[in-house]
Amino acid sequence: MSSKxxxxxxxGLNVAYNESKVLFDVDLNVRRxxxxxxxxxxxAGKSTMLKTIAGFMRPTSGTITSDGESLIGRAAFxxxxxxxxxxxxxxxxxxxxxxxxxxxxxxxxxQDYDWxxxxxxxxxxxxxxxxxxxxxSGGERxxxxxxxxxxxxxxxLLVDEPTEGLAPSIVMHxxxxxxxxxxxxxxxxxxxxxPLVCAIADKIYALKEGRIxxxxxxxxxxxxxxxxxxx
Amino acid sequence: MNIVKWWWGLLLCFGLVALGRVFLPLPFAIEVLIFSxxxxxCNYLLGRVGFISFGQPAYLAVGAYAAAFYFFYLGxxxxxxxxxxxxxxxxxxxxxxxLFVRLRGDYFALVNLALAVIIFYLMQKVLANVTHGDNxxxxxxSLTATPIxxxxxxxxxxxxxxxxxxxxxxxxxxxxxxxxxxxxxATKMNDDKVKSLGYSNFNIRLVAFVIANTxxxxxxxxxxxxxxxxSPAITGxxxxxxxxxxxxxxxxxxxxxxxxxxxxxxxxxxVLSKVLGNWELVIGFLLVFIMLAGERGIWGSLExxxxxxxxxxxxxxxxx
Numbered sequence: 001m002s003s004k005x006x007x008x009x010x011x012g013l014n015v016a017y018n019e020s021k022v023l024f025d026v027d028l029n030v031r032r033x034x035x036x037x038x039x040x041x042x043x044a045g046k047s048t049m050l051k052t053i054a055g056f057m058r059p060t061s062g063t064i065t066s067d068g069e070s071l072i073g074r075a076a077f078x079x080x081x082x083x084x085x086x087x088x089x090x091x092x093x094x095x096x097x098x099x100x101x102x103x104x105x106x107x108x109x110x111q112d113y114d115w116x117x118x119x120x121x122x123x124x125x126x127x128x129x130x131x132x133x134x135x136x137s138g139g140e141r142x143x144x145x146x147x148x149x150x151x152x153x154x155x156x157l158l159v160d161e162p163t164e165g166l167a168p169s170i171v172m173h174x175x176x177x178x179x180x181x182x183x184x185x186x187x188x189x190x191x192x193x194x195p196l197v198c199a200i201a202d203k204i205y206a207l208k209e210g211r212i213x214x215x216x217x218x219x220x221x222x223x224x225x226x227x228x229x230x231x
Numbered sequence: 232m233n234i235v236k237w238w239w240g241l242l243l244c245f246g247l248v249a250l251g252r253v254f255l256p257l258p259f260a261i262e263v264l265i266f267s268x269x270x271x272x273c274n275y276l277l278g279r280v281g282f283i284s285f286g287q288p289a290y291l292a293v294g295a296y297a298a299a300f301y302f303f304y305l306g307x308x309x310x311x312x313x314x315x316x317x318x319x320x321x322x323x324x325x326x327x328x329x330l331f332v333r334l335r336g337d338y339f340a341l342v343n344l345a346l347a348v349i350i351f352y353l354m355q356k357v358l359a360n361v362t363h364g365d366n367x368x369x370x371x372x373s374l375t376a377t378p379i380x381x382x383x384x385x386x387x388x389x390x391x392x393x394x395x396x397x398x399x400x401x402x403x404x405x406x407x408x409x410x411x412x413x414x415x416x417a418t419k420m421n422d423d424k425v426k427s428l429g430y431s432n433f434n435i436r437l438v439a440f441v442i443a444n445t446x447x448x449x450x451x452x453x454x455x456x457x458x459x460x461x462s463p464a465i466t467g468x469x470x471x472x473x474x475x476x477x478x479x480x481x482x483x484x485x486x487x488x489x490x491x492x493x494x495x496x497x498x499x500x501x502v503l504s505k506v507l508g509n510w511e512l513v514i515g516f517l518l519v520f521i522m523l524a525g526e527r528g529i530w531g532s533l534e535x536x537x538x539x540x541x542x543x544x545x546x547x548x549x550x551x
Contacts, residue, residue, distance in 0.1 A: 056423060080429035092424065094417045101413045108410045109429035148428065 006065070007032050007156050007186045008053065008084075013062035015045070015052050022048045024210045026062070028188075030156065035178070035187045037197040039227050040207035046190040047089060049207075050158045053188070054086035055079040066156070080109070083155040089164065089190075091141045095134030099125060102133050102144055103151070110152020118147035121177045139170035146177065156186040163193050175199060192231060194224040206230035244487050245397055251494075252393075257385050259501055261457060263493045264392040266477065269450035270489035271399055272443035273474035278484020279412065280439045281419035283336075286343020287474040289350045290444040292466035294320045294451025296354065296362070299461035302370035309374050309382035309456045316455065320448020324441040332436040348468050355463040362463070371459020382456055392453060396490075399446060404486055406442070415439050447474075479518060482528030491530040 008030040015023040023045045030036045038046045051057045053064055055076035064071040071079055080086070094102055103125075107113045119126045122143040128136065133144060142162060149157055162178075163171045171193065178187060178200050191197050197204065204222055206214040208230055216222050252260045269291060276282040297319035298312035306312075331342055354362045362368065374383045381387045406412050418425045418432050425432050455461050464470075473496075481492025496514070503510035521528055 054427060056426070075431070076423070076426035077429050077431045080427055085429075086427045088423070088427065092421055094413075094420050094424070096416055096420060097413055104410060105413055105417060105425075105428055105430075 006030060007034075007067060008188065009063070009065045010049075010053065011063045013049070013052065013064065014060045015048055015057060016060050021060075022210050023052070023059075026207075026210075026212055028205060028212070030186050030188055032155070032186055033182060033184070034202045035182045035189065035200050037201035037204045038188065038190045038207055039192065039194065039197060039204060040230055043209075044207040044230075045210040046207055047160050050086060050160050050188065050190055053079075054084065054158055056086075083152070084158065085149040085154040085156070086158045087145050087149050087160060087162065089160040091138055091145065091165075093133040093136065093141050093144050096132065098130050098132055099136070099144055100129040102148055103129075106148035106151040110154075112152040115147075115151075118150065121150070121180065122147050139166050139173075142166065142170070142174070146174075150181065150185070154185055156188065157181070159187060159189045159191075161190055161192070163191065163196060171196060194227050194231070197227070198222050198224050244490055245393070245400075248396075248490070248494075249393065252389060257389060259497065261385065261389050261392055263490075263497050264389070264396045265450055265453050265457065266497055267489045267493040268392075268396050268399055268453065269447055270474050270477045270481070270493055271403060272446040272450075274478045274481070274484065274489045275403060275406075275415075275439065275446075276443045277475070277478055278488075279407075279415040279419065280436055280443075282332075282436070282440070283340045283475060284343040285340050285471045285475060286345070286347040287444075287447050288466040288468075288470055289343065289347040290320060290324065290447040291451040291454070292347075292350050292354065292461075292463075293323045294448030295455045295461045295465050296451075297448070298452040298455035299368045299370065300361075302373060302455065302459075303368045307370070307373045307375045309377055312374075312456055313449070313452045316452020317445060317449050320451070321441060321445040323448070324444040328437045328440045328444075329433075332433060332440050344468070344471055347466050347471050351463050351466045351468060354466065365462060365464075367460055367462030367464075369460050374456070374459060385457075388457055392457075395449075395453070399449075400486065400490075407486070411435070411438070476514065476518060479521065479528055480514075482531030482534070483526075485528065485530045485534065487534075488528055488530045492528065495529060 006029050008028070010026060010028040013023055013026040014021065026049060028036070038049065040046050048057065052059050053071065055071065055074055055078070059072065066082060066084060094105070103115060103118065124140065125143055125147055128140060133141065136144065146162070162174055175196050178189070181187060182200065189197065189201070201222055202219070204216040204227060205212050206216070206227060213230055216226055248260065248263065269287070272290070273284060273287050276284055294316035298316040301312050301315045327346070331339060334342055355364055376383050380391045382391055414425065414430060414435050418435050422432050425435070451465065454465065477492035477496045478488065480495055481488030481490070499514060500510060503513055507513065525532065
């Protein structure tokens with residue numbers, strides 16, 4: 001398969017925070033509409049990998065391409081403009097803006113003003129439109145962040161720990177949303193919730209101390225017990 | 232409904248300024264209006280983009296000296312002088328902006344202060360043969376009368392300043408309601424998240440920087456026309472914190488903050504300086520009090536009370 005068939009191709013990626021090396025020769029491939037999960041302990045380098053792909057960090061070496069185009073050296077906003085949207089772990093929304101204004105920012109950037117798909121996935125947002133985002137619960141913030149990111153039909157979502165600290169009912173809801181989203185876009189999810197990951201992922205990369213230790217590609221092999229040794 | 236509400240507030244504020252013109256000395260009313268325009272740029276930078284600038288006198292001086300050079304060496308039409316002040320302010324902001332808006336926090340504040348110091352010494356010493364150093368440029372008597380509103384007459388200058396301040400308030404209110412206004416706030420709250428949506432923070436900050444400092448340069452050009460005199464004192468480092476102080480006094484990021492802050496600051500300065508030698512001391516204590524009381528400034532603290540009062544009255548009216 002050539003790199004042009006891949007919505008994301010990462011090869012020999014090395015990333016460091018000053019003198020401290022965090023990622024070592026990471027290879028990762030994502031096909032169109034594929035759900036790829038990255039699991040690993042805290043500090044394994046999962047979030048760093050997403051940030052590097054999204055353009056927030058510069059690798060020391062290696063290549064990152066999307067549809068054959070290199071992402072290295074491109075600014076984060078240019079990568080987002082290419083349809084690769086990053087949803088960070090912190091669940092920080094623009095707290096002084098309303099839900100409506102938050103969505104408007106997503107719409108204006110992507111020139112997509114049709115919010116129906118967002119409300120189909122997250123009906124709750126429709127009734128919260130005029131509420132300041134700072135007053136939303138953790139789950140509602142996550143809904144807003146995902147809703148804002150899917151405007152403009154991105155070709156890939158990079159989602160960092162989406163269920164961290166959320167109630168089980170919200171996690172179930174997000175699981176259903178990700179399954180639906182996967183029909184339209186590629187997903188790279190960094191997550192420690194193994195039941196969720198195993199339910200939706202087509203491929204799992206297990207990271208440990210900055211290195212890819214295992215790559216589970218067979219649907220039958222994607223089971224929590226196969227991932228547990230890396231957590 | 233919202234439009235009615237903010238128009239009410241705006242009309243009330245400016246109505247009070249117009250009324251103040253009847254009871255207060257004309258120079259005071261003009262000073263308040265020009266100072267509020269001067270502060271509007273700082274208020275936008277600080278309240279909307281999160282830039283604290285101790286170099287606003289630099290941009291004030293750019294507008295003032297651009298107009299002054301025109302009046303002293305080239306022509307005498309006050310409107311043309313104001314236009315030159317605005318254009319030069321915009322051009323200087325466009326040249327400096329790409330360098331400065333990359334900086335954040337303390338560095339942005341200090342690099343602007345450094346610019347104010349540079350311009351002060353340029354005007355005072357380096358370019359003294361053109362600027363006449365501390366003696367300044369005098370051109371009050373050479374300004375020609377203009378049709379409709381004669382800016383050489385203080386009473387008509389007041390009307391012009393009033394209309395200009397009003398128009399700028401409407402402009403900033405409009406800006407707040409646009410997607411650009413939301414983006415400015417967003418970039419203040421979380422840089423990375425704005426980038427991850429596909430926006431360039433640099434471009435957002437640059438546009439805000441140019442808008443704010445062009446407003447400040449306009450205030451500088453207004454000072455030049457009104458006083459008929461410009462000297463390096465306008466960009467003196469000792470006055471560098473003035474617009475920031477007024478912004479904080481009025482209420483950072485609030486629509487009426489610059490006007491309220493300018494009234495209080497100019498008022499205290501005028502009244503206290505007649506009684507007290509060190510009037511800045513009172514301003515200092517007032518600032519400390521405002522910070523400790525919740526960092527919202529005078530208007531920022533009054534607004535929720537007024538809103539509650541009006542809401543209660545409206546609710547009472549409905550129930551009757």
